[in-house]
Amino acid sequence: MKIGIDRISFYTSNYFVDLKTLAVARSVDSDKYYLGIGQEKMGIPPPDEDVVTLGASAAWPLMRDGELDDVELILFATESGIDQSKAAGIYVHGLLEMNARCRVVELKQACYSGTAGLQMAIGFVARNPGKKALVITSDVARYELGSPGEATQGCGAVAMLVAEQPRLVAIDPESGYYTEDVMDFWRPNYRSEALVDGKYSTMVYIHALLESWKQYEALTGRSLSDFDRFCYHIPFTKMAEKAHHKLCRKLKVESSKEQMDALLEESLRYSRITGNCYAGSMYVGLTSLLDTAEEDLSGRRIGFYSYGSGCVGEFFSGVIQPGYREFLHADQHRNLLEKRTELTYQQYEDIFNYGVPTDGGEYVFPQYKTGPFRFSGISQHKREYESLVE
Secondary structure, eight states, X not given: OOEEEEEEEEEOOSEEEEHHHHHHHHTSOTHHHHTTTOOOEEEOOOTTOXXXXXXXXXXXXXXXXXXXXXXXXXXXXXXXXXXXXXXXXXXXXXXXXXXXXXXXXXXXXXXXXXXHHHHHHHHHHHHSTTOEEEEEXXXXXXXXXXXXXXXXXXXXXXXXXEEESOSSEEEEEEEEEEEOOOOSEEOOTTOSSOEEOHHHHXXXXXXXXXXXXXXXXXHHOOOGGGOSEEEEOOSSHHHHXXXXXXXXXXXXXXXXXXXXXXXXXXXHHHHHHHOOOGGGHHXXXXXXXXXXXXXXXXXXXXXEEXXXXXXXXXXXXXXXXXXXXXXXXXXXXXXXXXTOXXXXXXXXXXXXXXXXXXXXXXXXXXXXXXXXXXXXXXETTEEEEEEOOO
């Protein structure tokens, strides 16, 4: 029985900063960002947008299309949690008015948790034929102003419906995975901005890739030539390219840089203009690949490498299903990205410095441009959300 990704929907903030604007503010050449890390824009969530509204907005098209009726499991993957107890997915479950017969939990392991959710969802569907699972990856990547990681900020969410006989990608059963206790990136409870050891994190990312691939190769007997495209975790696009080059060199693949990059290029297009989406970044890459590839990829095998600092890495694969293009939301994603509003540097800094009140008072947030849901305020330490769906 085939199990995998049946539908996929992506959402990001309606606001962005062009990294040329940031370059001027930081007195650096814009090529440092455009060429050095391969990023052009970063999505910026307004005060009334958070991981709940991002995730619910990503899943809304699936609900609108009547695709969530048989969902009995929601796995919400994030490293931008809003509560130490209540899962963000519970809010999403309510906003989408989903069936009460449903398990909902939140998953955390840096940027890897979306893949943990996908694999758990596959196991759930295998045990409950005919039922479906909804995996939501939603994050806001945030670093201190002026820090080395500032230009890699971003935000976004991906909602994936997992089912048997999937219409988009059937996930292969074999995986290679690797865990090591390291401190390459972390975000303590008392900080809203992440801490990162950039050079060390790059080294660990690649080490976990090589170890994961080694296991996957032993389990499947496949080589890199068995894949038509690759999707990597994308903290910034040049990191994905660097990792793939390293893997190819390690395996002595005789390909030019241009040939290697061509296998990733379509998957990097969305991330280049949204920034890092943490748990969702590899799945933003998958969405980008499916939406923008001119070639029909039906029947092609895709290699996936998911990485979460701290660290866990996993290499797995899937086969794109015939007729997949009929079930994409490509036009919706394109319209969202084209109609975003560009922020000035001062607007960006003002939003960055806005802090969600923590005193438990009564607060109503001004309405910005959001998707079908917004974070409307706080009352007695309770977050309040509003549906804008008519």
